[in-house]
Amino acid sequence: MQSMPVFILKRLLYGVLVLLVLSFVIFSFIRLIPGDPVRMSLGPTVADEVVERMRSDLYFDRPVVVQYAHWLKGVLLHGDFGQSLYTKRAVSEDIAEFLPRTLELALLSAILILVFGILLGTISALFRNSWLDNTVRLLSYLGVVTPPYAFAILFLLVFAFYWKVFPLGGMPTLPPEIQTTGMVAFDALIHGRFDLFGDALAHLFLPAVSLSLGSIAYQARIHRSSMIDNIGKDYIAFANVVGVKRRTVIAKHLMKPSFIPSLTIFGLQVASLLGNAFLIEVMFRYPGFSRYSLSVIMAKDPYGIVAVTLIFGVVFAIANILIDLGIAGLDPRVRLRTTE
């Protein structure tokens, strides 16, 4: 017997375990990088004693298992991810500053993907083989094969250079007294600063659309085919025959089961969303966690790299658990399987 909360708890624990093993593997590999990261970060002019002191402060002079254990203790007990050799401050401070902005961008994109992907897929399926369907299908095919940076160039050219309706990039900084969550648009909204909220949304718009278009296209394709599969099912024919209203058939009998494959695929979209955020944040000079991650990766900053991997892993895992919950909510078979 296994109830839903137990199932979720097991998933969570397994996810944590996987990420811990992965972080240890990456930790060990970073130690194998030739060259001394501390020396690289401090530069050639700093005295050897200073470098040595920092090495021992950061546990680089100890065996990798000891260093890892020390780091893990810090993470679990104090949320301390170690010291970034790149930004020269605690990695946890960097995370607190940059992560919310990326989360805001990713959340907005995820909402766009779900809403528009499913909307377009539904329209396409309900008006199958009409010009509307064919247009959506053509556009979604083009959307799937276009890398996000190509969308970004297109939108920059059209909406930022030519029509100048949206800013070229960047993100305004809020006054410190209204920085509650670190998500710029969200903070402006909850403090009632609608002028700043509008400005933040304008800065979010092009990055979010560039980030989500490819996934919207893919989501629409999957949703279309999943709806078409279900339209052919006997229970739909039966509902139609016994005279259930068309609206009810679509909303209740057709939409609900069609969401299941869509949601499953959505997990993959989250993965590409988090990866592509790297490109989009670079393109739009968006001061988020992905651009920060890229800097620490380029600088081979050991604690930074481990933290980046871990944070992306955690965000990804949480998204997947939420998706599984959504599927369980829609599909009674999944719910029953977990309670068997």
Added chain:
Amino acid sequence: MSDKKTKRSRPRWEKFKRQWSKFASNRLSLLGLIVVILLIVLAVFAKQIAPYPEHAGLYLDFQSANQGPSWKHLAGTDEYGRDIFSRMLFGLRVSLEIGLLVLAIGVPIGVLLGLIAGYHRNTKIDTAIMRFTDLFMAVPPLVLALVVVAMATPGFFFAAIGIAIAWWPWYTRLTYSLVTSLSNEMYVKYAELSGASSRHIILREILPNAVSPIFTKMSLDMGMIIIIASSMSFVGLGVQPPAPSLGSMVSNGIKFLPEFWWIPVFPALFVVLIVLGFNLLGDGLRDVFAIEEL
């Protein structure tokens, strides 16, 4: 003897003809095949086809810098006066090479592990392999590839390794699910009953029947891998300049928007064309082999 040979090969040829006519009946699949063949020809003969092959690497001619598209320079010239069209052809070559290298590393590893885990279902071997696979799927593929490259040296080879490390688990999963369904086939049961070794069953009975889905996935993945590889050079961790790569041509060109728009736009469009070709081809193959799980 030759008689025997034709008898044996005829059904195979018939099957191929049947599959080909099914494939060719879809004009889009044919278009995909033509585009891919054309791209391969362009990549292989880049040196002969490119109007300015010497522009592929370090080359400076500031007098003809930043020129728009013309008959002399089909896609214009970049800030160093290099012919962008020529560089795109060499970038295409690099993209295809990376794609092939990733598949050449990732697919054998992924398929082999999937075969082993799938055949030894519900044993410790299965658990060990599939848990190991989860490790590589815990982080989004592009992030994992970037982290791997960060620990090595940015460049062609490690970009391919990085992507392969993020990619093989998908083949393990696919092969695993294929083996799971194929193991229930009668011919596998017969082979088991007649005392065939597990190596024989995995390699001779199961693998040949799993080839077409795997092959189709490779064609579909080629486009994805090229996007990821170009993304890596876009952020500066893939193929390093002055070697031409489509991603870095795009990222370097952004700073010239909007006046010299052709510098990033044509390489970006070229990536779209490459991926489109491979996807159309892959979709065509998928229809022919009637593979649903891809």
